[in-house]
Amino acid sequence: MARATIFHQLHDLGAAAWFGGTLANAVALNPAAASAGRPEAVGAVTNAGWDRWTPVNAAAIGAHLVGAAGLMKHDVGRARVQKGVPTMAITKTALTAAALGVTGWSRLLGSTVSDHGAVPAAGGTEPSSSTPADVASAQRMLARLQWAVPALTGAIVAIGSFAAEQYRPEEVGRGLVQRIVG
Numbered sequence: 001m002a003r004a005t006i007f008h009q010l011h012d013l014g015a016a017a018w019f020g021g022t023l024a025n026a027v028a029l030n031p032a033a034a035s036a037g038r039p040e041a042v043g044a045v046t047n048a049g050w051d052r053w054t055p056v057n058a059a060a061i062g063a064h065l066v067g068a069a070g071l072m073k074h075d076v077g078r079a080r081v082q083k084g085v086p087t088m089a090i091t092k093t094a095l096t097a098a099a100l101g102v103t104g105w106s107r108l109l110g111s112t113v114s115d116h117g118a119v120p121a122a123g124g125t126e127p128s129s130s131t132p133a134d135v136a137s138a139q140r141m142l143a144r145l146q147w148a149v150p151a152l153t154g155a156i157v158a159i160g161s162f163a164a165e166q167y168r169p170e171e172v173g174r175g176l177v178q179r180i181v182g
Contacts, residue, residue: 007070014064019153026146030124039120039128046124047114092159099152106145109138
């Protein structure tokens with residue numbers, strides 16, 4: 001059980017950091033960058049913030065994936081006998097794949113913005129009239145995607161909390177009985 005606990009901790013801590021960091025940046029950094037003064041400073045502040053977050057986010061995602069892989073291996077037998085576990089595992093896997101895809105896409109778009117350095121902008125995900133066309137396009141897409149990652153990772157955190165409840169002995173027993181009885 002100690003190994004499962006470590007996997008749970010990695011899974012949950014990684015998901016929580018992935019969720020919290022992207023939500024904080026969408027809620028606070030992107031809009032707050034608009035108050036940086038000059039349009040070039042807006043881009044510089046936004047890029048500096050997201051560039052600092054990227055390695056932390058990568059570590060959070062890595063911890064989550066290591067924990068998820070360990071839990072999947074640990075829970076193979078439980079998934080065979082406890083009702084609800086396979087559906088929950090498939091749902092979490094699908095959400096994780098979607099969150100990885102959106103995060104990767106966001107990072108590619110963010111690189112387009114960041115590569116321009118102190119690009120003039122109205123806000124972190126809001127181009128100004130002097131924003132280069134490729135950066136403006138990336139910012140408009142990032143304005144939409146910045147909410148997708150916290151939504152997906154928030155769902156992962158919520159399902160992870162529910163899944164932890166399924167480990168309680170009475171839930172394991174109830175799931176086993178439901179699976180046998182039908």
